[in-house]
Amino acid sequence: MRPPSYEAIVDEFAASIRSGSLPAGTRLPPHRALARERRIALATATRVYAELAAMGLVVGEPGRGTFVRARSGYDGLEPSRVLPVPRVADLSFNQPLGEGQSDRLRQALRALSVSGEAEALLRQDPPGGRLHERAVVATYLLGRGIDTAPATVLLTSGAQQAIDCVLRSLTRPGDVLAVDALTYPGVKLLAAANGLGLAPIPVTATGPDLAALDLLCRTRPVRAIYTIPTLHNPLGWVLDRERRDHLVALARAHDCLIVEDGTYAFLDPSPPPPLQALAPERTCYVAGLSKNVAPGLRFGFAVLPGGHVETVTRSLRLAAWGAPGLVTALATGWLADGTVARWEEDRRGDAAARQDIARSALAGMSLTAHPVSYMVWLGLEPHQRPDHVAAQLARAGILVSTADAFATGPHRPRALRLALATPPRDELENVLHHLRDVVDAIPP
Ligand SMILES: Cc1ncc(COP(=O)(O)O)c(C=O)c1O
Known part of the structure; x- marks a missing residue:
């Protein structure tokens, strides 16, 4: 029997990885063992792994071997995330990860294991974190134009928990939360869980319609406004200074709390x-x-505003105590030694490059996006129903989100949100061409 071609071996591995039969983290046979098993030359085995690495499917770790890479660690709870075929690409959830990050994690874990910190990590931190760790975050925030005392910073398990604790402690069931008519889906879940009524603010290409917000606040008892002024999810806008001043003036006039979500703000190097x-x-x-x-x-x-720190800390204690000590040690270490600043710089370049790829691969389609954002809002033609298009794409192994996930009011635009960050960058162009073919093939 002739030995299989190297392409056949690559295809076989790629199919097993994409179908999940070789799950993320699996160590593949060493090059020599692969060469022996498949009766191929050692150089061919090396070429197989190089090809799989170039496809973003495996990663070689010096001295440890070749491992299957996690393509996306999140398969989600929603049935729409379960694909009927092997996954080709996840354009539904932004999971940006840079080169060498897992090595930095190993180094940091090694350093922690021999530091005097190990004992402290086993002790319970106060909810919201220890003051010196909160100070590290406060110092980092200076770079975002936020000058605040460490005592006003609470450390949480992700921004989602931070929003939850703020809403849980500073609003009451039945209160009204004003949100953009298209916004981050997690806030819809939190509003529902906290018994809040959602009041959608109509959106424009440059931000929320502030005259409509004013009217909303005059006609409904809006307790808080949830807003994403810098690199909005999903529309990508960055509110200019004038609109920021206007929004603040409205919040003051109607005595509303503002919940400002800065999750993607780092991608803009000089926002207002x-x-x-x-x-x-x-x-x-x-x-x-x-x-x-x-x-x-x-x-x-x-x-938090000083007067709210205690109440929110209490709800953080109730929730899950905030960020675990081990995670806090890693995060504050990377914030303090400049690692996060470097990764942010890398991400800015990465997001801009991905936007370029998207603009050229989807040229001529209706796109709303910021040039340094990790997302694209793709308007569809009248005959292209978003749920139908998403189902067709799922059949092609591509996960996307429909406008439904982001809509807070009755109007559901004919649009998809494409998250660009998760596929390996060198696959993105092909994935988007593939997406375009599927969308274009939908008959009027
Ligand atoms: C605008 C926005 N806010 C908050 C979150 C949640 O962030 P975290 O993972 O820190 O909880 C996301 C996640 O996608 C997001 O897009």
């Missing part, structure tokens, strides 16, 4: 000042390290 800096007395700023470091880290924070 955060709302927190314009209205520190009423703004709860929430963000985390999911998009600039790693979503699996589950590290976030909230910056």
Whole structure:
């Protein structure tokens, strides 16, 4: 029998990895063993692994071997995330991860294991974190234009927990939360869980319609406004200074709390000042390290007006005590030694490059996106129903989100949100061409 061609071996491995029969983390046979098993030359075995690495399916770790890479660590709870075929690409959830991050994690874990910190990590931190760790985050936030005392910063398990604790403690069931008519889906879940009524603010290409917000606040008892002023999810806008001032003036006039979500703000190197800096007395700023470091880290924070720190800390204690000590040690270590700043710089370049790829692969389609954002809002033609298009794409192994996930009011635009960060960058162009073919093939 002739030995299989190297392409056949690559295809076989790729299929097993994509179908999940070789799960993430599996150590593949050493090059020599593969060569022996498949009766191929050692150089061919090396070429097989190089090809799989170039496809983003495996990663070689010096001295340890070749491992199957996690393509996306999140398969989600929603049935729509379960694909009928092997996954080709996840464009539904942004999981940016950079080169060498797992090595940095190993190094950091090794350093922690021999540091005097090990004992301290076994002790319970106060909810919201120890003051010196909160100070590290406060120092980092100076770079975002937020100048706040460490005591006003609470460390949480991701931005989602920060939003939850803020809403849980500073609103009451039955209160009204004003949100953009298209917004981050997690806030819809939290509003429902906290018994809040959602009041959608109509959106424009440049931000929420503030005249409509004013009217909303005059006609309904809006307790809080949840907003994403810098690199909005899903529309990508960055509110200009004038609109920020206007929004703050409205919040003051109607005595509303502002929940400012800065999750993607790091991607803009020089945005206008955060709302927190314009209205520190009423703004709860929430963000985390999911998009600039790693979503699996589950590290976030909230910056609170001084008078609210105690109440939110109490709800954090009730929730899950905030960020675990081990995660906090890793996160604050990387914040303090400049690692996060470097990764953020890398991500800015990465997001801009992915937007370029998307603009050219989807040229001529209806796109709304910021040039440094990790997402694209793709408008569909009247005959292309978003749920149908998403189902067709799922059959092609591509996960996307439909506008439904983001809509807070009755209007559901004909659109998809494409998250660009998760597929390996060198696969993105092909994936988007493939997506385009599927969308274009839908008959009128
Ligand atoms: C706007 C926005 N806020 C918050 C979150 C949740 O972030 P975390 O993973 O830090 O909980 C996300 C996650 O995608 C997001 O897009």
